[in-house]
Amino acid sequence: MAAQRKTSRYVVPVAVAGIAAATIGLVPALAASGDPDLPEITAQQLIEKIAASDTQTLSGTFKVSTDLGLPAFDGLLGGLAGGAAQGEGEGSADPAAQLTKLVSGTHTLKIAADGPERQKLTLLDGKEQYSLVHNGDEVWAYDSRSNEVFHEKGVDGGPGEDAPAPEKELPASPKDLADEVLKAAGDTTSITVGGTANVAGRDAYRLVIEPKQQGSTVDAITIAVDAATGTPLKFTLDSTSGGKPVLDAGFTKVDFGRPAASEFDFTVPKGAKVTEGDDVEASHKDVEKDLEKEFGGLGDLGLGGAGGFGEGDVNVIGEGWTSIARFDSGAPAPKTDEAPKEVQGFLDSLGEKVSGKFGSGTVFKTKIVNALMTDDGKVYVGAVTPEALVDAANAAK
Template sequence: MAETRKASRFIVPVAVAGVAAATIGLVPALAASGDPDLPEITAQQLIEKIAASDTQTLSGTFKISTDLGLPALDGLASGLGGLGGGDGGPSSADPSEKLTELVSGSHTLRVAADGPERQKLTLLDGSDEYSLIHNGDDVWAYDSKSNEVFHEKGAAGEGEKADAGKKLPGSPKELADEVLKAAGDTTSITVDGTAKVAGRDAYQLVIKPKQSGSTVESVKIAVDAANGTPLKFTLSSVEGGKPVVDAGFTKVDFGKPAASEFAFTAPKGAKVTEGAAEKATDSAEDLPKGFEEGLGLPGLGAGFGKDGGMNVIGEGWTAIAKLDTGAPAPKTDEAPKEVQGFLDSFGDKVSGGFGSGTVFKTKLVNALLTDDGRVYVGAVTKDALVDAANAGK
């Protein structure tokens, strides 16, 4: 609902960990020996422990590093005269603009939470800070570098909250059962030892695709042994190298933060931009039909191809979404040289029984755009996309 969509824009680290937990399948396993020495626990028991976690208050420092294997955007931005900002552009404090920085590089954040009504996230960037505060009906964001403030007021009504609540399983056991049902036979899970994360004892949950052809090598979640809160999340690609996402607490305290932590007053002289709540909720009605159902990946819904305009090839981690645009692919050699160079740097020309096209690649999601306008996309290897196109499905 509207409140859920709005919240997902702000609590990025928690949302990432939540999505990962929702993709887990089950292979019963006992925790391997490790440091610290914790009681043995099965994978199902650990899933239920995560589901039963009711952490309402916390504060701490969080570090996130992201490496999608994309070329640097700096040259492209300068070649096009800069992206965003400038006169008439969105406020530099707008969360929908600022938080996109988390998709690349390494960032340190301070986080605090006091139940569902109060959260604060501060992005540290050298001497500059960007703060995002949710306090009741108000959302404030402040960019110290530009001295700009973004304010949005209004939250979902009680009816929407009730509707959202109806979709949630009623107990940890029920949630674990839903997880297993969604993942099916495509995913394995083990409890692989223990670790210290932010000074806390934790179990290591390791999730791996059983299928070949996925770009995902593994997902690891460090789970607080005492309260079941995910403390660290690592997503690794079959390409090796740095993890695609490595996010976790370096310090954490589960005590109640002071109320003053969530108070905000716009600094003197700051430019304040008021956001329209009805425009900022990313309404599902604005998305392509079927898009909300996901790409058919485990735990992300049935996917395209039932009522939507896309078809899904395969299942589980190797599901591929196919879309026929009905229009020839644009010719990159007619684009500005900066754009052409950028596209060439992460696009591979391919050919086969389907004809010819370009595979645009990252370490996680790859997409094949054929010259006659068909698109194949998924968290699968380049060869898997070409095979799907050759099959003419």
């Protein structure tokens, strides 16, 4: 535990990448070729079309390209988080360790879905594959490189008994939802239709979402929407720093027919090591308890947990695209030269020393999410510029 405790001090800055990944999300997307001539449509009508979409079945292949402006860190987050629970992040079948690969580089995936009870995702990596299968109340994952299997039973595919009544929480119709989206956008966001695209052989509209506020790192979000079904086919996130998109994931092939039932069958390969989800969860909890001691509730940050800050610990500064979360880590900011060797270079490349009325600290930067850690343990995180974080820290004094 002592070694884990030393390493845990450095999970917060390293987890800036994890925050960025969580902020971005993963939406199946596209590769475009040509602009089809489609009937004109307003932004509100297009949002209504998305809301009315009832796509339950599909299969296809798509590429995900991610550029957070970070050095290579394949396996780094898995090694600190999932790897601590499973032994080795790179060779584990645990999804918490494997899916961190999507936060950098370009990857090809295959996907199949048959309603809320059956989904399959396969990550192709040369001759090696990683498959994640949800079938009924079971989840199976298999890593061909290590010949390891992850299994979890008792998965809830739908809302629990305590879930709020939908009519109390959700708009009653697609039009109501569109109205709510546009209302929420208010004065901080521009939502427009930015032409058309051809996505994997299908005609699509482009919904463009742009911040009106200054200081956000988000330049624009573009979603390509299938003209026939209203299904989102593309999600591209561009940063104000320019260059390649932060996220550009795209269908190269898509079929809305029902996949064969056998697509979701799973048989444990001969000789494969099987790890049950309960065992992995218990190991994760041990790591999170250790992080809890170090950060006073920050243990879940970047480790796939649900909250991670502790109740009442987070203050939100500002609104809309320039919102900043402020909290106290409960510990002095880590010194890079004291970090474990596997993260020293990574932290050096991310961090930049800053100072102001608040004192001094380090800004850990990506193309989208930035985090300021002051030397006295305060943390400011947001999809805003480093200057905005320093201004927020100065204003808090």
